[in-house]
Structure formats: structure tokens, C-alpha cells
Amino acid sequence: MKISVDLKENSYDILIEDGILNRVGEYIDLNRKVMIITDSGVPKEYGDILLSQCPMGEIIVVEQGEQSKSFSTYERICRKLLESNFHRKDLIVALGGGVIGDLAGFCASTYMRGIDFINIPTTTLSQIDSSIGGKTAINLGDTKNIIGAFYQPKKVFIDFKTLETLSERDYNNGMVEALKAGLIYDREIFELFEIGDIKERYRDIIIKSILVKKDVVEKDVREQSLRKILNFGHTIGHGIEGYFNFNELLHGEAVALGMLPMIEDNNLRERTKKIIEKLNIRTDINYDREKVFKLMVKDKKADSSKITLVKVKELGSAYLSDETFEQCRKYLD
Ligand SMILES: NC(=O)c1ccc[n+]([C@@H]2O[C@H](COP(=O)([O-])OP(=O)(O)OC[C@H]3O[C@@H](n4cnc5c(N)ncnc54)[C@H](O)[C@@H]3O)[C@@H](O)[C@H]2O)c1
Ligand SMILES: [Zn+2]
Structure with missing residues (x-):
């Protein structure tokens, strides 16, 4: 192909x-x-x-x-x-x-x-x-x-x-980026995760995710606007990764935790949580919210006073929202 x-x-x-x-x-x-x-x-x-x-x-x-x-x-x-x-x-x-x-x-x-x-x-x-x-x-x-x-x-x-x-853990870690692609761009990917064994559908999941990335990159290669949606889950995710010194949690594992607060629909958030657990990623990890917040605002996507967050209101589409540091803090609760 x-x-x-x-x-x-x-x-x-x-x-x-x-x-x-x-x-x-x-x-x-x-x-x-x-x-x-x-x-x-x-x-x-x-x-x-x-x-x-x-x-x-x-x-x-x-x-x-x-x-x-x-x-x-x-x-x-x-x-x-x-x-x-x-x-x-x-x-x-x-x-x-x-x-x-x-x-x-x-x-x-x-x-x-x-x-x-x-x-x-x-x-x-x-x-x-x-x-x-x-x-x-x-x-x-x-x-x-x-x-x-x-x-x-x-x-x-x-x-x-x-x-x-590839180890099971690395395998599942990468699958989080596919789950992200489903949430922000292609609901079919998300639905593939929900039915049965993920390993039986991994080819479709990976190919569809590549198509999402290709589409987004073709429209905005230098990340002026649309490509920013690929940062979904990454603002809090990077904060959590940094908090664990980039060693206890893998990138995808931290992004999985970072995506949940950015999903505005309660039902969709619960469905996403189930998939994350299916990937053997814990959703109940404890971290110091204040420290993660400090790392989050240090993130390179932050300009002087606001952070561009990526949010999902309904499955398969995302939007960008500029929020103040104080507004961002509440997502960690
Ligand atoms: N350029 C981008 O757009 C972009 C996007 C996302 C992430 N990244 C970067 O990607 C990196 C993480 O990538 P990753 O998760 O692939 O980690 P990785 O490259 O560290 O690979 C994970 C582990 O798997 C091992 N490995 C690789 N292939 C294997 C195989 N076929 N069989 C057995 N073991 C294998 C590696 O030796 C390594 O220990 C980070 O540095 C991150 O910043 C870049
Ligand atoms: Zn990523």
C-alpha cells in the first residue's frame, strides 16, 4: 500500500x-x-x-x-x-x-x-x-x-x-496517538478501539491514523493553525511527563492522562477512559497538581499570558481555545 x-x-x-x-x-x-x-x-x-x-x-x-x-x-x-x-x-x-x-x-x-x-x-x-x-x-x-x-x-x-x-508497553504507548487521531479527526478510529481486541484491528487503526496525520500536515505543515490540533492532550501531558522526569511514564501514557480533561462531553470522556484502560494504561496516577501546572505553563506552546489548548466537544473534531494560565489550572482538578 x-x-x-x-x-x-x-x-x-x-x-x-x-x-x-x-x-x-x-x-x-x-x-x-x-x-x-x-x-x-x-x-x-x-x-x-x-x-x-x-x-x-x-x-x-x-x-x-x-x-x-x-x-x-x-x-x-x-x-x-x-x-x-x-x-x-x-x-x-x-x-x-x-x-x-x-x-x-x-x-x-x-x-x-x-x-x-x-x-x-x-x-x-x-x-x-x-x-x-x-x-x-x-x-x-x-x-x-x-x-x-x-x-x-x-x-x-x-x-x-x-x-x-516491540514490548507490550511500547506498543500500547504508541496506540495513544492513534486514539488521539480518532478523538480529534476520525471517529472510525475511535470506534475500532472500542470493538473487541485492539491487536486484531491494529493495521486499520495505524493506516487510518497515518491518513489523519497526512491530511493535517498537508494542510498546515508548519503548524500555523490546523496542525496545532495534533497537540491534543499534550499540554497537560508534557507537564505530567516532566513531573515524572521523562522516565516513569512514557509519552503516550502521559498524553492519555492529558487528553481526558480536554474532552468536554462526560459520556465521551468515560468511553475514552475505558479504551485507555484497555491499553493497560492507568488513569488513576497521582501527581502534584501545582508542580504539573508550573511545568505546563513553561511548555513551549505557551506564549506570555495564554496557552492554546485543544479541546474535543464531540467525537471526531477538535477546536483551539486560547486560555489564561488561571483558566488552565482548573483542568488539573
Ligand atoms: N517528530 C515528531 O513528530 C514526533 C512525534 C511524536 C513523538 N516524537 C518523539 O518520539 C520519541 C518517542 O518515540 P518511541 O515511542 O518510538 O520511542 P523509542 O524510539 O525510544 O522506542 C521505544 C523503545 O523500543 C525499542 N524498539 C524500537 N523498535 C523496536 C522493535 N521493532 N522491536 C523491539 N524494540 C524496539 C527502542 O530501542 C526503544 O527502547 C520521543 O523522543 C518523542 O519526542 C516525535
Ligand atoms: Zn505525542
Whole structure:
């Protein structure tokens, strides 16, 4: 299956097929210098499969986890590219989750002012969300994604078979972004979560979520207006993530908690809560509301006095609402 993302001169295709990892070379020229960037949590086998298709391939394995989205890892990768004489027409491949996609994409966007880049996302989160839309970034100390660039890949390859090795927790974590897509844009996704076993419908859920992200990004790639709705649940979510030092709770788990107060219909909120629990995510986590509030207003989406919140009044559509800090505080109760 092919989904084309239409961004004028930066357009590209997302290719979705079981086992496509074995056939990447059929769709993109691997007969040049290729640097595969992956992490220590991604099964080594995937890197080997890819490397076997690249006559001039090299691989960098960074430590798994958010701490690799750092200046030091960025520098290490750029030095390696330079040592190996990489040029603009050579290729960087991200093979892994959102951490690898963001890091490798940022390297690609800046090395020689931009070198060819493809993304092979291997987590639910990265397949549903982070591999689409061209946001790349690293962190600066505790501040997430503050150094980055918009940089589109030449292609995205999605191989559902790679999800078979993903931990249950990471799997469910990424599914929260699909639930978000359902709430803000496509009620059918939400309804797929409600019927029976989520794992039986994951393909439909992921594909429909990709279509939501594609649609939103095509209309507003630089997040001037519409794309902001993708931040649904993220304002409080980021506050909660920060409160737990970005380690106790995963991103999707925090966003799940952040979405609930932004749903204005009681019945829909209860339905959403049931789905979150079905994803084995606890909705009764305790945190210090005042501290989360302070982190929330520090969030980068906040300007001097107001925060743009994303709210859902009815299933499948969202709206933006500028609210004062004091108005925002009440959502934490
Ligand atoms: N650019 C964007 O638009 C965007 C959007 C959302 C999130 N993000 C970023 O994405 C990151 C989170 O992404 P994530 O949830 O994918 O986390 P991740 O990249 O850390 O992956 C989670 C874990 O799964 C492991 N893993 C990856 N693929 C695997 C596989 N197939 N089998 C077994 N293990 C595997 C990784 O080694 C890692 O330990 C954050 O840094 C976040 O800021 C970016
Ligand atoms: Zn998110």
C-alpha cells in the first residue's frame, strides 16, 4: 500500500507492506554510501537485513532511550559521516522508533545543509505519528525537542512485522496517538478501539491514523493553525511527563492522562477512559497538581499570558481555545 504525502517539492511516499524491510532497495537507490542509524533496543537482525542490501553501507548503533537525542550523539554521528566522506547525494536511514527518527532526521537536515534521508519506523508511535510530518529534533538538557528542523524524508517504509518484537508497553504507548487521531479527526478510529481486541484491528487503526496525520500536515505543515490540533492532550501531558522526569511514564501514557480533561462531553470522556484502560494504561496516577501546572505553563506552546489548548466537544473534531494560565489550572482538578 502506498500513501502519498503531498507537500509540493517536498512530497514523498509512505510504503506500507509486510516484509518491506527486506526489499527497501527495490524502492530507493541503496547503491551509494548509506549510513543506517539505529539503537541498541532495536533487534540487531533488522539492521543486518538492511545492511545486506547496501553495498556501501555502514551502521551506527546509539544507546536506546531519549538521552540519545543529545548534542553529543548528534556530534558523534556527524563526525562519523564526515570521516566516511558522506556527501549530499548519499543517504541516511533511520531504523527505529521516534528517538531514532528525530535524531537521524536532524542529522540529515543539517549535515552539509541537508542529505537524503529515509525513515523506517519500527514502533507504533513512530509509524502512527513521528515518521510523518517532517519534524526532527534533539533535546537541550531537560528541554525536549528545542533544537530541530522541518525536514521531509525521501520515503517512509512501514513494515508491520517489525512490531512483533516491540514490548507490550511500547506498543500500547504508541496506540495513544492513534486514539488521539480518532478523538480529534476520525471517529472510525475511535470506534475500532472500542470493538473487541485492539491487536486484531491494529493495521486499520495505524493506516487510518497515518491518513489523519497526512491530511493535517498537508494542510498546515508548519503548524500555523490546523496542525496545532495534533497537540491534543499534550499540554497537560508534557507537564505530567516532566513531573515524572521523562522516565516513569512514557509519552503516550502521559498524553492519555492529558487528553481526558480536554474532552468536554462526560459520556465521551468515560468511553475514552475505558479504551485507555484497555491499553493497560492507568488513569488513576497521582501527581502534584501545582508542580504539573508550573511545568505546563513553561511548555513551549505557551506564549506570555495564554496557552492554546485543544479541546474535543464531540467525537471526531477538535477546536483551539486560547486560555489564561488561571483558566488552565482548573483542568488539573
Ligand atoms: N517528530 C515528531 O513528530 C514526533 C512525534 C511524536 C513523538 N516524537 C518523539 O518520539 C520519541 C518517542 O518515540 P518511541 O515511542 O518510538 O520511542 P523509542 O524510539 O525510544 O522506542 C521505544 C523503545 O523500543 C525499542 N524498539 C524500537 N523498535 C523496536 C522493535 N521493532 N522491536 C523491539 N524494540 C524496539 C527502542 O530501542 C526503544 O527502547 C520521543 O523522543 C518523542 O519526542 C516525535
Ligand atoms: Zn505525542
